[in-house]
Amino acid sequence: MQVKKGVMESINYDRFSSSDTENLHHNPKLVPLKGRQNRVAYVLYGLLILLLLILVMVTGIKFSQLSQGIEEIKIYLTAASSHSSPFPAKSPQHGEVDLGPQFVEVQGDCHSDWLYFEKHCYYLSTEKTNWHSAEQRCIEQQGHLFVPNSMMEMEYMSMVAVEKHMYWIGLVEYGHEGNWTLVDGTDFKSTPKFWDHGQPDDWHVRVNGEDCGQLHPDIQIGLRRWNDADCTLNYYYICEANV
Incomplete structure (x- = not known):
């Protein structure tokens, strides 16, 4: 049977059109992933840089703290090595002071139970008396009541003096x-002055006034302060003598 040419072309067109439609449904167009991958890479790269910056900052802080600690150790060792021998380790008895390893108990011509610091000897009494008696006792030991001539000397005495004791000084x-x-x-x-706040006040309630200097027991910013007191009262005292 002979089929007309127009009919054949119509059949072929329908066949190919149906096949193409099926291919479009079963093979959807793919979306490129390159741009999305780049964005993820940039985010990860940024996070990595942020972590590195945090690590550098933390390391810098730790290094600064370590350097400060090393410097403090150097200062301590220098101070400790400036003396010939440390105190023997022992528990303080009644009236004694635990001074630690940075001070020397006896050196040069210091008497027994005296402390050595910067070419001077110091004695912290374990008994109380009035100011004039204290000065006389120091003179009998070839010395005088403690005279604080510098900040360094005051800092030293603030460290070695018994915390709750009041001491007569050479003022x-x-x-x-x-x-x-x-x-x-x-x-x-x-001479540098180390008066406590509001001192000297020459408190007139006292019959004898307040004409003698003492070290207050209170420690402010790590430093003892001066106070004027009635010379007839009984306090501990500190003697000082040259080596």
Whole structure:
């Protein structure tokens, strides 16, 4: 049977059109992933940089703290090595002071039970007496009541003195009010002052006034302060002598 040419072309067109439609349904168009992968890579790269920055900051802080600790150790070792021998390790008895390893108990011409610091000997009493008696006892030991001539000396005495004790020192008011004198002859005007807040106040409630200097038991910012007190009262005392 002979089929007309137009009919054949119509059949072929329908066949190919149906096949193409099926291919479009079964093979959808793929979306490129390259752009998405790049964005993920950038995010991960940014997080890595952030972590590295945090690590650098933390390391810098730790290094600074370590350097400070090393410097403090150097200062301690330098101070400790400036003396010939440390105190023997023992528990302090009644009236004694646990001074630690950075101080020397006896050196050069210091008497027994005296402390050595910067070419001076110091004695912290374990008994109380009035100011004039304390000065006389120090003189009998070829010394005088403690005269704080520098910040370093005051810092040292603040460390070794018993915390709750009040001590007579070589500071006295002679003659008219305000005429303070140091017993070793040092010019009082040229000496650093370490008066406590509101002192000297020459408290007039006391019959004898307050003409003698003492170290307050309270420690402020790690440093003891001066106070004027009635010379007839009984306190501990500190003697000082040159080596």
